[in-house]
Amino acid sequence: MSMINYASREINCKLVYYGPGLGGKTTNLEHVYGKVSPNTRGKMISLATETERTLFFDFLPVDLGTIRGFKTRFHLYTVPGQVYYNASRKLILKGVDGIVFVADSQMERMEANVESMQNLYDNMAEYGYDLTKIPFVIQYNKRDLPNAGPVRDLQAALNPGWPVEDPALQKVTPDPANPGQTIVDRIEEQWIGRAPYVEAVAVRGDGVFETLKVVSKMVLKTLS
Amino acid sequence: MTGAASWSFSEDHYRQIQQHLTAFLRESNARCALLVDRTGQLVTTVGETPQFDPTAFASLTAADFSANDQLARMIGEPEFASLVHQGERESMLLADVAKRVILVVLFDQRATLGLVKLKAKPVVEQLARVLEDMFNRVGTGQASEQRVLEGAEDEIDRLFG
8 A cells, every 4th residue: 555645755655575485585675675775775674583584574665766756665575484474474465565476496395385376365365455456576586596497387387377357458568577578468369467577596686676676666657 | 456555645634643643742741653554654753753763663563553453353352442562661552543544652751651541542533533534535536646656657667777
């Protein structure tokens, strides 16, 4: 739920990084925290266990620039990935403007990815939000690992697409993150939409800012 | 609903909120009042300037309040409309306002919990009325405010390179 403050000329938006445990959600935020100028970011808050597993959430506010005289401030949250923290995870989704799903590319984690994606759809539905209609980006993380699965397989499992019913959206739309690919296309007489995806190695910072850029832009475009 | 609707408030509403909170601080002897929306975004701060990061504080406040909401439901209560955290020197009261925002009051030994609670009740009602007016207006013709960046697509593209 973006909040527009006409008095202080600010637009505040909430982004949530979702995904299975140990997939790299916190690492994404840590990289952003480490790379952006202290003038444009706030304090990073991590509610974590003693073993540095996220217990409730991580939080990082960043300013991404000024548009139409409004300062655009994004609040980045992660959720705890472990299955049994669902109650906390659901709370963080309240009022979300954009979602990044951080998938673990390792083949062994495919089941955990699918389970987490299903859980995301379920939790969003409980708030009455439709994931196919809000800014949503999938990040395939850990692309450097030898056991990383092919992107095609990950896409088939996690981003198979949904029917696009709205005639206004039924047009071939390029994937903002992957030149030559599409996020809305006509397949066998049916219009199918997909979330854009970004390949990443979050520990090295590869793909981290690109993911943030793609999702933030989608969020701001919903206000334009 | 496709996603969370955005909400905005005008300078006039902002001023009304400030006035109510300023009067409340004077009457209750509390140090500072913050208004935080349920998603963790800071709406405003009135009174002494906090010595901490108010943005981080706001996100934790919303999480604290939401977690307690769930705890309330688990024990069969519809909600905990207010919460109190008492420290040796500094304390805080959190109160729900119209299910949309949370009023956070910071106070020390100069104020008593009883007085803060007593004075918080009417200010919560005043704030609820301001918010109600705000949302009613959005629903009746000011929806264009939600498209604050209308026509700014080029500017958005430039911002992200």
